[in-house]
Amino acid sequence: MDCKKAQRLFDDLARDRLAPECAVELRQHLTDCTDCRVLQQRAARLQRLLALKRYEHPAPAYFDGFLTEFHRRLLAETQPQIAWWERALEGLDGFLSAESMQVWRYAVATTLGVTMIVGLMWTGLGQSGETANDASAPNVAANAPVIVTPQISPSASVPTLAMAPSQFSGIWRVSPAADELGLAEMPERPPAVMSTELATPQYVLDRISATPVTYDVASVHF
Amino acid sequence: MTLPASISKCRGAFLVALFVGGTTVARAASLLETMDREVSAIYEKSRAAIVKVHNQRLLQIGNLSLVPSHRIGTGFFIDQQGHLLTADTVVAGASHCWIEWNGQNWNARILGRDPQTNLALLQLQSPTNIATPFLPQGNSDEVHVGSMVIVIGFPYDLSSAPVVGFVGGLDIQQGGRVFTTSHIRAGCRLSPGEGGGPLLNTRGEVVGIAVAAHMDDQCYALPINAARKVYSDILQFGQPQHTWVGLGITERRSNSADTDDSQVIVQQIYSNAPAAAAGFCEGDVLERIGTNEVRHSADVLNTMFFRHIGDQLDFTVLRDGHEKKVSLVVAAQPADEPVLVHTVPEFSPFKPSGRPALVPASQEQ
Numbered sequence: 001m002d003c004k005k006a007q008r009l010f011d012d013l014a015r016d017r018l019a020p021e022c023a024v025e026l027r028q029h030l031t032d033c034t035d036c037r038v039l040q041q042r043a044a045r046l047q048r049l050l051a052l053k054r055y056e057h058p059a060p061a062y063f064d065g066f067l068t069e070f071h072r073r074l075l076a077e078t079q080p081q082i083a084w085w086e087r088a089l090e091g092l093d094g095f096l097s098a099e100s101m102q103v104w105r106y107a108v109a110t111t112l113g114v115t116m117i118v119g120l121m122w123t124g125l126g127q128s129g130e131t132a133n134d135a136s137a138p139n140v141a142a143n144a145p146v147i148v149t150p151q152i153s154p155s156a157s158v159p160t161l162a163m164a165p166s167q168f169s170g171i172w173r174v175s176p177a178a179d180e181l182g183l184a185e186m187p188e189r190p191p192a193v194m195s196t197e198l199a200t201p202q203y204v205l206d207r208i209s210a211t212p213v214t215y216d217v218a219s220v221h222f
Numbered sequence: 223m224t225l226p227a228s229i230s231k232c233r234g235a236f237l238v239a240l241f242v243g244g245t246t247v248a249r250a251a252s253l254l255e256t257m258d259r260e261v262s263a264i265y266e267k268s269r270a271a272i273v274k275v276h277n278q279r280l281l282q283i284g285n286l287s288l289v290p291s292h293r294i295g296t297g298f299f300i301d302q303q304g305h306l307l308t309a310d311t312v313v314a315g316a317s318h319c320w321i322e323w324n325g326q327n328w329n330a331r332i333l334g335r336d337p338q339t340n341l342a343l344l345q346l347q348s349p350t351n352i353a354t355p356f357l358p359q360g361n362s363d364e365v366h367v368g369s370m371v372i373v374i375g376f377p378y379d380l381s382s383a384p385v386v387g388f389v390g391g392l393d394i395q396q397g398g399r400v401f402t403t404s405h406i407r408a409g410c411r412l413s414p415g416e417g418g419g420p421l422l423n424t425r426g427e428v429v430g431i432a433v434a435a436h437m438d439d440q441c442y443a444l445p446i447n448a449a450r451k452v453y454s455d456i457l458q459f460g461q462p463q464h465t466w467v468g469l470g471i472t473e474r475r476s477n478s479a480d481t482d483d484s485q486v487i488v489q490q491i492y493s494n495a496p497a498a499a500a501g502f503c504e505g506d507v508l509e510r511i512g513t514n515e516v517r518h519s520a521d522v523l524n525t526m527f528f529r530h531i532g533d534q535l536d537f538t539v540l541r542d543g544h545e546k547k548v549s550l551v552v553a554a555q556p557a558d559e560p561v562l563v564h565t566v567p568e569f570s571p572f573k574p575s576g577r578p579a580l581v582p583a584s585q586e587q
Contacts, residue, residue, distance in 0.1 A: 199278075199290060199291050199292040200292065201292050201293070201294045201379070202291060202292065202293045202294070202414075203293075203294050203295070203377075203378050203379075203413070203414035203415030204293050204294065204295035204309065204311055204312045204414065204415065204417040204418070205295075205412055205413065205414040205415065205416055205417040205432075205434070205435050206309065206311050206340065206417055206433065206434040206435070207434060207435045207436070208396055208434045208435070208436045208442060219470055219471070219472050219489060219490075220400055220470070220471050220472070220519045220522065220523060221469070221470045221471075221490070221492075222465075222466070222467055222469060222471070222522060222523060222526050
């Protein structure tokens with residue numbers, strides 16, 4: 001018996017449906033052929049596992065009203081789905097397309113236009129107001145009894161707080177009162193670098209890349 | 223019971239051997255303990271004067287400030303006035319420089335930099351004139367192969383740590399590249415962040431500054447004597463004073479393996495240089511500079527490194543078998559590339575005699 005035929009008969013052998021002579025011949029082949037024996041053992045193991053499978057049963061009263069439920073779900077699936085906003089747009093379109101509502105169409109457009117113009121004007125006024133405040137800032141600083149008035153220049157973002165006192169002269173204004181009090185001699189604050197966004201640190205150690213050893217002395221210029 | 227005389231002799235020898243072996247082991251253990259104590263003591267004594275140096279580079283685009291780089295290295299105080307040394311590459315391109323010392327951040331001002339020796343001099347910015355602790359300086363000429371050295375630095379973001387090693391050599395060149403003066407090669411495995419750290423001898427004195435790592439387990443340090451010359455120049459003149467004579471030399475070694483005889487030959491002469499005016503000729507053999515014997519290129523470079531601009535130098539050369547004296551006044555290194563008198567330079571003269579090509583640690587990683 002060849003392997004191909006033997007492998008076709010595994011199932012019949014397991015179900016005891018083979019003729020005695022054929023079964024004897026197949027068993028003899030399985031004794032001699034390792035590959036077929038391994039395959040037959042796997043098939044037998046698979047059969048045992050399949051035999052262990054439990055069949056599922058529906059829950060009690062599952063089939064009560066089955067036909068009604070089937071039709072309801074079928075109808076729900078076949079009906080086209082319309083979103084709420086589509087329905088709202090359809091309603092609005094119908095409202096505006098009505099003959100009596102032609103006038104309202106122009107009224108709404110006019111209202112929107114006026115609102116936009118007012119909004120733009122208001123935004124522009126707000127910005128000009130801020131500029132006016134900035135312009136008045138030096139006067140306020142000069143008259144107010146403030147000891148140290150920081151005037152943050154536009155470029156003084158990160159490095160300003162970390163500059164040396166001598167470099168503060170153009171940025172920090174110290175009132176006479178502060179000079180008298182000696183507050184201008186205050187110890188310099190540590191740079192505010194800890195609260196500043198820093199780049200990822202690069203830890204420095206230069207490296208002289210190894211080159212092939214040479215006993216030639218290079219030319220030297222001095 | 224009495225033992226035969228031969229066995230008694232053996233027993234005596236055995237006891238003597240046991241005694242000697244035991245004392246040797248005890249002595250070795252004692253030496254290790256002593257070394258352990260000494261290294262710890264040097265570290266504890268020195269750590270107060272060693273700081274972490276930060277360099278922040280800012281890029282201003284209109285009102286926008288970008289921080290493209292933040293480099294961190296090691297430095298150390300050299301006097302009570304807050305002067306400190308670090309590697310030039312730690313502070314190169316800095317918009318803002320500060321140090322971490324005594325648990326606080328302090329502004330630091332860069333007084334001067336020398337890319338050729340990879341050294342920078344900084345000063346602590348303190349309004350109250352704090353007297354800073356500082357490391358005593360030793361004599362780097364006393365360092366020899368086999369000397370034990372300790373490098374202290376800040377590896378990565380960790381606290382300071384000592385690295386112990388032994389001096390492996392005093393190199394004037396690495397491969398085909400030449401240092402400005404001999405550098406100490408030490409068997410210390412350094413980590414990024416330890417660049418600029420002090421190299422201490424066993425007495426706790428600074429004998430060098432770690433300027434670069436080499437291979438995996440070695441580092442190069444600029445000798446403190448050379449560093450002292452550079453930072454003295456910076457303090458006095460505002461920048462390092464590198465001298466220039468205008469000679470290209472090469473070394474001719476003896477073919478004999480038994481002798482160390484070699485000669486330094488003048489190979490090139492630059493126009494508008496002191497050497498050309500003094501009458502040097504190609505093929506001259508340099509015998510002495512002043513009273514210093516010249517046998518190797520390192521002798522020339524080490525002698526010239528410590529000279530100042532305006533110094534008069536007397537060269538003794540061998541020309542056509544006769545000794546001849548040539549005198550000149552040392553000039554400043556020209557900013558532009560000098561021109562050779564007779565031959566076209568094959569390469570930039572500053573490349574071989576300048577600092578060897580360094581690869582930033584960031585690129586290595």
